[in-house]
Amino acid sequence: MNIVTNLRITTSVKTNASLYKQVEDAFHLLNKNKYIQNISIIKRKKLTIKQIFKSNDSPVIVFENTGPKLYFTSEIPIYFHLDTAKVKLNMVKNQQQPILSEMINHITSKETSFNFVDGTMGFGRDSYLVLKQFPNANVFSIEQHPLIHFVISEGMKLQLNNNELKRIHFINEDYNNWVKLNEEKVDILYLDHMFEKTLIESDRMGELSNNILKIQEYKPIKHYKYLILKARFDSLLFKELNVIQCLRKSSKTHYGLRVNNSKQAL
């Protein structure tokens, strides 16, 4: 798990009563998080993000009307953004299926409902895609980093309707621990670990990659009915997790599936 030593929270320069309230609420909520040690509310005044980082380099969450943004540095904020999820949902409208959806369709075709556990929520785009595309899915979105968990879950909630809000559960944990304690909930476990070699370092994924705990060794895992793995084509994870890799000539991103025969399949 990532531990945060110091966190600062503030509003956008143009602020209002609702943003002040969100800062207050976040202060009380995050204060209870055992993975965050110190939190302070800072007055934004007219300071730019660069100025905020001049004398102090601890992370900052900025509350804006569009949702919270997390800055580890003054350069690239991390926040919930529809980007690739929107592209994939548009594919679905045009009768094309993203690979993850195709795999879920295949596994769950006879089911009235199922649980999808996203063990590596990150920016939350895959959780969002599954929640929107599969009205019969309950989604458990697990993220180990307390600040990423907070900004992505709060940002995503702003984009969801009441029914979707009831079907998604945001969890700040290491998925290895959570799935062991909640085995009966895990129909599909989906893992999309940070690529061992991040493709572009200067984008939001690069920023995320620079600030999360890097795992040197993956723990063996068996608490699922189906495991779907997304990883770079040359990732050792396919072998380590014993997953059948589906080869794609046109992309460096590959998917794999493993059925846990010792558990009753869906």
Ligand SMILES: C[S@@+](CC[C@H](N)C(=O)[O-])C[C@H]1O[C@@H](n2cnc3c(N)ncnc32)[C@H](O)[C@@H]1O
């Ligand atoms: C590549 S990102 C996932 C991107 C995501 N699929 C999306 O659609 O935006 C990987 C995320 O998994 C998180 N992570 C890695 N290991 C984890 C673990 N053991 N438990 C929970 N989260 C983990 C990292 O902190 C990171 O935010």
